[in-house]
Amino acid sequence: MKIATMATxxxxxxxxxxxxxxxxxxxxxxxxxxxxxxxxxxxRLDGPDGVETARPWIATDDPAEVGPVDAxxxxxxxxxxxxxxxxxxxxxxxxxxxxxxxxxxxxPDRLAAILPPKNVVTGIARVSTTISAPGVIRQTGSFATxxxxxxxxxxxxxxxxLQKALREAGVAAPVSPDIEEELWRKxxxxxxxxxxxxxxxxxxxxxxxxxxxAALCRDVMGETALLGRRRGVALAEGLEDTLLQxxxxxxxxxxxxxxxxxxxxxxxxxxxxSGAVARLAAESGVPAPLNAALYAMLLPYxxxxxx
Numbered sequence: 001m002k003i004a005t006m007a008t009x010x011x012x013x014x015x016x017x018x019x020x021x022x023x024x025x026x027x028x029x030x031x032x033x034x035x036x037x038x039x040x041x042x043x044r045l046d047g048p049d050g051v052e053t054a055r056p057w058i059a060t061d062d063p064a065e066v067g068p069v070d071a072x073x074x075x076x077x078x079x080x081x082x083x084x085x086x087x088x089x090x091x092x093x094x095x096x097x098x099x100x101x102x103x104x105x106x107x108p109d110r111l112a113a114i115l116p117p118k119n120v121v122t123g124i125a126r127v128s129t130t131i132s133a134p135g136v137i138r139q140t141g142s143f144a145t146x147x148x149x150x151x152x153x154x155x156x157x158x159x160x161x162l163q164k165a166l167r168e169a170g171v172a173a174p175v176s177p178d179i180e181e182e183l184w185r186k187x188x189x190x191x192x193x194x195x196x197x198x199x200x201x202x203x204x205x206x207x208x209x210x211x212x213x214a215a216l217c218r219d220v221m222g223e224t225a226l227l228g229r230r231r232g233v234a235l236a237e238g239l240e241d242t243l244l245q246x247x248x249x250x251x252x253x254x255x256x257x258x259x260x261x262x263x264x265x266x267x268x269x270x271x272x273x274s275g276a277v278a279r280l281a282a283e284s285g286v287p288a289p290l291n292a293a294l295y296a297m298l299l300p301y302x303x304x305x306x307x
Contacts, residue, residue, distance in 0.1 A: 002069040010129030011075035011101045013137035017045040020054035022169035027058040027066040037135025047139040068093035074100045078272035085114040099148045101125035104272035105187045122179045123148035141251040145172040149179040184228040189243045192220035194256040195274045195294030205252035218244045223288040230284045267304040
């Protein structure tokens with residue numbers, strides 16, 4: 001398959017290395033020092049099983065150099081969605097799926113407002129990765145699962161082809177009977193894990209060892225789950241207790257990308273996480289004071305601040 005990663009951050013970079021290793025043609029869209037390093041040295045993945053290096057089919061900051069591809073793996077931050085979506089246009093053919101692997105639940109709708117709706121699908125990434133240096137992706141822990149489907153969850157040839165490509169690359173890509181539930185399930189977990197690890201400057205180990213911190217995570221997830229149910233998503237009762245066990249059994253030093261961005265003074269995508277829960281809850285008449293509090297605590301750092 002011909003596949004483009006837009007852009008080639010932690011998620012796009014991880015998938016690019018795996019797919020190139022399985023023989024697929026992958027165009028990596030990147031910029032600056034990261035792009036220069038990929039061109040010079042290839043893309044490197046530091047993972048639990050060692051180091052993997054791959055050279056993309058094309059490494060560029062101009063999607064027009066690539067042309068239409070079989071699939072676009074869309075992994076930009078929420079604040080960069082609009083500009084990145086517009087930049088995707090030269091990559092899109094009649095049947096090209098644009099698969100958003102982003103935090104939050106609004107990405108597919110936002111993409112479908114910019115790109116042809118028939119090209120937009122829904123995706124969820126369960127992996128902990130970050131750019132540790134130009135051209136280098138670091139994975140924390142061994143978990144890596146990518147769930148994606150047409151927005152109505154019905155099977156399609158293009159989804160099955162991409163699932164097959166990922167599985168052949170050694171990446172878990174299970175079939176989902178209800179992609180909206182999958183999307184919200186991750187959002188429930190991430191609303192707490194993102195907000196708490198960033199605001200408390202803590203790790204999964206800290207949450208596991210401090211009952212009050214764990215209780216805060218559970219209660220934040222309870223707010224988000226209630227919001228999802230109010231909006232018609234079939235989330236199981238008691239989901240927050242199940243997901244709390246997921247958090248406390250994560251690798252000890254795991255943190256959300258929000259916490260890592262805060263540490264490095266980078267902009268935070270809180271508008272699409274805690275901020276989105278607070279905003280959507282207000283629209284739906286659902287109380288979400290804990291998510292609103294986490295959003296308020298992180299708001300001074302939204303646009304990036306050193307320290």
